[in-house]
Amino acid sequence: MASTSASISTTVPLLLLLLLLSAGTEPSLAQDTASTSVSASTSTSVSASTQLPGTYARGVELVLQQLNSHASVQHHFLFFRTVTKSDIQSGFGVKFVHHHFLLKPTVCPKGSAASDAPRCPFRNDRPLMDCTVCYKLFGDEMESSPKPYVHCIQKPKLTQGMRASRINHCSKMSYSSGAPTLLAVST
Known part of the structure; x- marks a missing residue:
């Protein structure tokens, strides 16, 4: 069960990363001390x-x-x-x-x-x-x-x-x- 939750927690950020890449944005990965997370920051943000x-x-x-x-x-x-x-x-x-x-x-x-x-x-x-x-x-x-x-x-x-x-x-x-x-x- 622990391996299933570990694979889900790493799969979700990877899916988010793939979605960001397919949308044409430039994602940056941010490492949080409590857990791994992905935050999207783009050089082409809203004006x-x-x-x-x-x-x-x-x-x-x-x-x-x-x-x-x-x-x-x-x-x-x-x-x-x-x-x-x-x-x-x-x-x-x-x-x-x-x-x-x-x-x-x-x-x-x-x-x-x-x-x-x-x-x-x-x-x-x-x-x-x-x-x-x-x-x-x-x-x-x-x-x-x-x-x-x-x-x-x-x-x-x-x-x-x-x-x-x-x-x-x-x-x-x-x-x-x-x-x-x-x-x-x-x-």
Whole structure:
């Protein structure tokens, strides 16, 4: 009986492994100290930008649109991960958003309509694109004034001066409009 349970416990992970391989994913085996288990981790997971709240996803979409329209950018990029994000509630439905994130090149050609990782797997032979975007939202809509700030550069080329400039620009943008205040007038 012990040999039967041992063969079942090793057969189930092997079946799972075979199913993962037939599905075209890249499984990784994880050894647990209590028991043997298989966990699937793929380099082509569901696009991370779909997991972002709408507030931040709008900024990522704006950056991707500008990157795809730029002549010197040669690769198709997808959202990889957030470095930092913040928003300042200014009152009356106004919000200033600052999002620092990384984009990763994919194997798809530039201008490709595919916007998710399963159809366009990430490349590991090109540097990440380090991006910062700052913009004003009124309700759920991005405002054109002040003009949204977008700055992207390949991660190895990013300097401390550029980082400071990004932060300075975004800070000025959020404080330039001033917080709306109500004044009490006595008669």
